[in-house]
Amino acid sequence: xxxxxxxxxxxxxxxxxxxxxxxxxxxxxxxxxxxxxxxxxxxxxxxxxxxxxxxxxxxxxxxxxxxxxxxxxxxxxxxxxxxxxxxxxxxxxxxxxxxxxxxxxxxxxxxxxxxxxxxxxxxxxxxxxxxxxxxxxxxxxxxxxxxxxxxxxxxxxxxxxxxxxxxx
Amino acid sequence: xxxxxxxxxxxxxxxxxxxxxxxxxxxxxxxxxxxxxxxxxxxxxxxxxxxxxxxxxxxxxxxxxxxxxxxxxxxxxxxxxxxxxxxxxxxxxxxxxxxxxxxxxxxxxxxxxxxxxxxxxxxxxxxxxxxxxxxxxxxxxxxxxxxxxxxxxxxxxxxxxxxxxxxxxxxxxxxxxxxxxxxxxxxxxxxxxxxxxxxxxxxxxxxxxxxxxxxxxxxxxxxxxxxxxxxxxxxxxxxxxxxxxxxxxxxxxxxxxxxxxxxxxxxxxxxxxxxxxxxxxxxxxxxxxxxxxxxxxxxxxxxxxxxxxxxxxxxxxxxxxxxxxxxxxxxxxxxxxxxxxxxxxxxxxxxxxxxxxxxxxxxxxxxxxxxxxxxxxxxxxxx
Amino acid sequence: xxxxxxxxxxxxxxxxxxxxxxxxxxxxxxxxxxxxxxxxxxxxxxxxxxxxxxxxxxxxxxxxxxxxxxxxxxxxxxxxxxxxxxxxxxxxxxxxxxxxxxxxxxxxxxxxxxxxxxxxxxxxxxxxxxxxxxxxxxxxxxxxxxxxxxxxxxxxxxxxxxxxxxxxxxxxxxxxxxxxxxxxxxxxxxxxxxxxxxxxxxxxxxxxxxxxxxxxxxxxxxxxxxxxxxxxxxxxxxxxxxxxxxxxxxxxxxxxxxxxxxxxxxxxxxxxxxxxxxxxxxxxxxxxxxxxxxxxxxxxxxxxxxxxxxxxxxxxxxxxxxxxxxxxxxxxxxxxxxxxxxxxxxxxxxxxxxxxxxxxxxxxxxxxxxxxxxxxxxxxxxxxxxxxxxxxxxx
Numbered sequence: 001x002x003x004x005x006x007x008x009x010x011x012x013x014x015x016x017x018x019x020x021x022x023x024x025x026x027x028x029x030x031x032x033x034x035x036x037x038x039x040x041x042x043x044x045x046x047x048x049x050x051x052x053x054x055x056x057x058x059x060x061x062x063x064x065x066x067x068x069x070x071x072x073x074x075x076x077x078x079x080x081x082x083x084x085x086x087x088x089x090x091x092x093x094x095x096x097x098x099x100x101x102x103x104x105x106x107x108x109x110x111x112x113x114x115x116x117x118x119x120x121x122x123x124x125x126x127x128x129x130x131x132x133x134x135x136x137x138x139x140x141x142x143x144x145x146x147x148x149x150x151x152x153x154x155x156x157x158x159x160x161x162x163x164x165x166x167x168x
Numbered sequence: 169x170x171x172x173x174x175x176x177x178x179x180x181x182x183x184x185x186x187x188x189x190x191x192x193x194x195x196x197x198x199x200x201x202x203x204x205x206x207x208x209x210x211x212x213x214x215x216x217x218x219x220x221x222x223x224x225x226x227x228x229x230x231x232x233x234x235x236x237x238x239x240x241x242x243x244x245x246x247x248x249x250x251x252x253x254x255x256x257x258x259x260x261x262x263x264x265x266x267x268x269x270x271x272x273x274x275x276x277x278x279x280x281x282x283x284x285x286x287x288x289x290x291x292x293x294x295x296x297x298x299x300x301x302x303x304x305x306x307x308x309x310x311x312x313x314x315x316x317x318x319x320x321x322x323x324x325x326x327x328x329x330x331x332x333x334x335x336x337x338x339x340x341x342x343x344x345x346x347x348x349x350x351x352x353x354x355x356x357x358x359x360x361x362x363x364x365x366x367x368x369x370x371x372x373x374x375x376x377x378x379x380x381x382x383x384x385x386x387x388x389x390x391x392x393x394x395x396x397x398x399x400x401x402x403x404x405x406x407x408x409x410x411x412x413x414x415x416x417x418x419x420x421x422x423x424x425x426x427x428x429x430x431x432x433x434x435x436x437x438x439x440x441x442x443x444x445x446x447x448x449x450x451x452x453x454x455x456x457x458x459x460x461x462x463x464x465x466x467x468x469x470x471x472x473x474x475x476x477x478x479x480x481x482x483x484x485x486x487x488x489x490x491x492x493x494x495x496x497x498x499x500x501x502x503x504x505x506x507x508x509x510x511x512x513x514x515x516x517x518x519x520x521x522x523x524x525x526x527x528x529x530x531x532x533x534x535x536x537x538x539x540x541x542x543x544x545x546x547x548x549x550x551x
Numbered sequence: 552x553x554x555x556x557x558x559x560x561x562x563x564x565x566x567x568x569x570x571x572x573x574x575x576x577x578x579x580x581x582x583x584x585x586x587x588x589x590x591x592x593x594x595x596x597x598x599x600x601x602x603x604x605x606x607x608x609x610x611x612x613x614x615x616x617x618x619x620x621x622x623x624x625x626x627x628x629x630x631x632x633x634x635x636x637x638x639x640x641x642x643x644x645x646x647x648x649x650x651x652x653x654x655x656x657x658x659x660x661x662x663x664x665x666x667x668x669x670x671x672x673x674x675x676x677x678x679x680x681x682x683x684x685x686x687x688x689x690x691x692x693x694x695x696x697x698x699x700x701x702x703x704x705x706x707x708x709x710x711x712x713x714x715x716x717x718x719x720x721x722x723x724x725x726x727x728x729x730x731x732x733x734x735x736x737x738x739x740x741x742x743x744x745x746x747x748x749x750x751x752x753x754x755x756x757x758x759x760x761x762x763x764x765x766x767x768x769x770x771x772x773x774x775x776x777x778x779x780x781x782x783x784x785x786x787x788x789x790x791x792x793x794x795x796x797x798x799x800x801x802x803x804x805x806x807x808x809x810x811x812x813x814x815x816x817x818x819x820x821x822x823x824x825x826x827x828x829x830x831x832x833x834x835x836x837x838x839x840x841x842x843x844x845x846x847x848x849x850x851x852x853x854x855x856x857x858x859x860x861x862x863x864x865x866x867x868x869x870x871x872x873x874x875x876x877x878x879x880x881x882x883x884x885x886x887x888x889x890x891x892x893x894x895x896x897x898x899x900x901x902x903x904x905x906x907x908x909x910x911x912x913x914x915x916x917x918x919x920x921x922x923x924x925x926x927x928x929x930x931x932x933x934x935x936x937x938x939x940x941x942x943x944x945x946x
Contacts, residue, residue: 025482025483026265026266026482026483026484026485027483027484027485053392054392054395055395056395056487056494056496056513057485057496057498057511057513059498059509059511059513061500061508061509062509072498074485074496074498074513078392078406078408081413081414083485085485104393104394104395105390105393105394105521105522106393106394106395106518106521108521109517109518109520109521110517110518113517117229130222131221132221132222132225132550132551133222133225134222141227141230142229142230188705190705190706190709212709212713212874212875299870302870302871303782303784303869303870303871304868304869304870304871305605305609305867306608306609306867306868308609309609309610309611310609310610313610361935364935365935368932369868370870373869373870375782375869375870375871375872376870378872378873378876379872379873379876531873531874531875532709533785533871533873534873
């Protein structure tokens, strides 16, 4: 199925909660309201004509100039061999969205990674804690305004003091 | 955390037993890289095995935003150092798609040859370390012996044995000479017979088979839910290969089979199927290599790409069939000479999410077999 | 040796010392001589041989620097380990931790008292020889459990538990196979069992009847399991438990465990040679006592060492069985099979008390046929491996 048809199906079912379809890029995407994201995804997974069985990727983009963190969902269907990209814009200060875990279990780990690196909180997640960084790390590194902490566990994270220490 | 706080009540009225919490890793001879599992066992039987990853996190994705497009290519090697060519290729394909660059035909052939050789090398390590984890120490060294030849070939092609930085934006770094092609052909003549030797030594060994069949089968439903890709998915019965189903590069013109797990010796999707799929894939790679060596045309090895590469703003999602499955590259460009966001979606990361579910009720020895059969690779998980 | 001491006493060498002390002293001296000049180099050379055999099977070379062909490698390793820091984990149980290697070592060492190296060449020909060996090798379980528990390490504990279960279980098929032989010979003394066999292969007990033939393989498998060798090396499974019950050991204590393991290999081979393969029996080629002694020693040594080589061969080839499969193998397959062998041999001895020579020759021919088939298969594999392709270096 072409991306345009998917967009039309979604628009007629969830009118108002999906918008902003862009079809002339390499990977056609559409925007979805954060509150409706779970419903839309459930429909995309279960509808026999669409049948997006896999969540290929769940990641985020940080747009500090537009004050938003954009969650990007790449969905793929093995049966119909089509893909679609969903984007959800979240406010940068308090990015919260409901979890996709019940729909695709793969979202469990991917959302933990987004929480770890971007700070997006996923409501209803069964085990939301940092996955790649240590538990007591401060900050969310993939944000554009991330400043590394000065010290971790008593070791300096900046190069100059460490070099000094070695040369001494 | 909720799983760890379950009450450790004993089973059976007479004995009050307690579960034992063991750490498998991060320093351990057989966790494929730096991984850690917090395993709760009742004697030998595991109640839950929680993976704890992040020991090899090098923030490649953040580095992608700080170095130029050309300069990031060596970093992609380290995303999975056992199958470095694929990561190279994925990123370069994404950059080319964004920049509208067309890769010359000879460069595509060089890419295919390098990638398939790397696939064989990666599967050799996977199969060899799998045997070693099960206890058969000899096949590991035989696999390494073959991999030595491949490393020598790679050194001839691009100068490096492990992290190649060979596939560049617009083509490949160096051309493959006729002499190297001859040596690759000689290697293939030798290697195709060696795979039979492995089968005799390891694959059909009764003890090996008994260790692996019916251990941790993955149903197709689970595979979709948890986004398992690559040989693991093919072992569950689905004949899906990015090279054939979402073709890229030269693969539409090449003729090869896609091996699937058959469940003949146990349950469909168990450890043995995952192992056999990799052995068969090595043989398919040999076929692809022979065809590409025969069909290789003359021509330039790299297209003209500006030094300061500045693709127009946009985003691209590329999938390639790496040795460990469908590796996704989501690259966002904002028109400057640094990428805005580089995202690697790797098969091992999501496979680790499945380990906790699969590990309930198996024995400690089976956990090792399970990790080895999923062919997880710590750098891929942590990036 | 007893005669020597008695002769010395008669000639008045030890005047003021009571004869019991003289006997005890002579015994200790012999034990010391055997230990230092035979057992220690034997275990050491076995370790070298294992590393070489392993390496050649894995297309590597193995140790070949220290001494001619690396044969002194074990000396270098021993000296290095002696010079290492003596590490005992802070929370470990000190007394048990330090005693465990010695218990394991004693468990294997004490068996050398009854190993018959030649017709005159045995330290003490106990009339319960083989039973003594079975009993003493069970000490190893105690040592391993001590090591696993006192290390204060969950991995060691797991390894120790697995090992205890494994060794105790595999005592049964081993013991029953030995019992099968005792049924035939009627004596438990090692020299007696050898004297009940002849020098010709069809006079060996392994070909006596089909049941002893099977009992031989049962014994060998169970002995491998008792010695913690692959495919049953779960207690020290390197890739699962780091090093199992020896994880926390370093230096000489570590080496003691492996010393015991390699030496135990020899004991396994020696017992197999004694019980099943005719021991030191040689064809009557000479009457000269020294030459006869040397020939007998050589024959016994070679027979025992061949099985050491087979154990190494098996270790390099086969993967490891899982713990529950191991127990299932023992209790569901080996124990019933060994009972069948026992009962079958008992029936055989009832029917043919003097043995059935025709049956022995038939079994011998069967054995030879199996050996030929095996060699053909190996030859086929060697031919099809095309070694000329990778003997030439590529680049």
